Amino acid sequence: MQALLDTIASMPLPTDATRIFHGRGGKHPGDEQWVLDTYPPVFVVTSFAPATDEQLATIGAALEARWAQIAPAGEPLNWVFQHRGEALRIEGRSETRLMAGAVPDPHVVTEAGARYRVHVLRGQNHGLFLDMAEGRRWVRDFAEARRGDRYGLKVLNLFAYTCAFSVVALQAGARQVVNVDMSHGAIGVGQQNHQLNGITSGATFLPHDIFNSWGKINRSGPYGLVIVDPPSYQKGSFVATKDYARLMRRLPDLLAPGGHALLCLNAPELGLAFLQDQMRELAPELQFVERVANPAAFADVDEERALKVLVYRAPLLDEPTVLIG
Known part of the structure; x- marks a missing residue:
């Protein structure tokens, strides 16, 4: 100690x-x-x-x-x-x-600079995942860089929890964020987080099971950024080893040309290959861009066990697709 x-x-x-x-x-x-x-x-x-x-x-x-x-x-x-x-x-x-x-x-x-409601006296999840600080910084920078885009950045935030990604995206200039999470309570806190930060427009909140809501999700697309941050194991909701692939298959249709996907996974038993191998198989047209570094405070002797946050990009309309075997 x-x-x-x-x-x-x-x-x-x-x-x-x-x-x-x-x-x-x-x-x-x-x-x-x-x-x-x-x-x-x-x-x-x-x-x-x-x-x-x-x-x-x-x-x-x-x-x-x-x-x-x-x-x-x-x-x-x-x-x-x-x-x-x-x-x-x-x-x-x-x-x-x-x-x-x-x-x-x-x-x-x-x-x-952003404000969030937390609850440290109940449950294992306190309302803000501290290990995702660099992921939120990446989203903020991405949205800021596209602030001047003609039609504005549209973001899909899957497994939105308390919608911290949505807060930083809208603060940085995103036009619209669609937040989807099956927990009504988490979505409710997410709405409060937007109010805390003076964000009164641009966010949509869908307290639905993602796998039963593709119709609504697709109608709001395509998206310039899709964020996928599921639990690694939540009985009756999401099990990464069988359900992540179902999300990957959807990504090419959800993304606008040149759009990016941020894939997150916090499962020590599943390394980078779990995400990268399946992406090559299920969404080969999306190109790997980078792994977002974790906060220095979360340094790990084995980065394969640490939080994985990977960035992928869809090809532009006039860009040839390079399939990586």
Whole structure:
């Protein structure tokens, strides 16, 4: 646990939501169970193995000592502990405790100038996936570069969750974003996120099962950018090993000429080849452009296990299609 304690002892005052310590990446031998995130003004300590009261007391003391050095005058330390052991993970559950201070309600955080509602006291997903920060930056840059396009950028955001991609795309000048997610609750938070950022037009919200909604999705296309960010495994909704291929087959028809697709996958057991091999087979006309780097805070000893965010591009109308075998 020493690497975690050393990181706490030197961390700056956090302003944006971000990861501070990523033991899961294997860069700190012996500390693989620990993760420290900040959703200002709250720290969230997560353990992926059972933690003792003594360990939590040591972490709490370290946070208190550093907070005394960096905190604005009069602001208390707020921190939450979450246990995500293997048995809990398999069941899709977690145990969460407020260890000190309080959590704002509503709890709003910032990232790169955008504001988002989060909820750190319930569930494993807090409303904003911190590892996707560079993916959101890529979308923002992509939309900004196309701000002056004649007809404007139209974006399809599949598995939209709380619609963070939509917020940054519209902030950067996209004309329209169609958000699709089967969770009414997540879509509702997504609508609030747009309101938080003063976005009053351009976004469509479809609380539907994607695989039963292709008619509506197709009618709004074609799209200059399609974002695919599904769960790796969600029983009754999406299983990457069998369902990702169903999305890939749709991409050529969804994309406008020259349009881009952003394919995301957070499944340590599935490497780059899982996406790239299937794309060569199922959508060979789309060309691989790049893998978007993950945030530095999420460094991993094995990039094959880390979050995968891949960019593909459809050919222009007058561009010959090059099929890569």
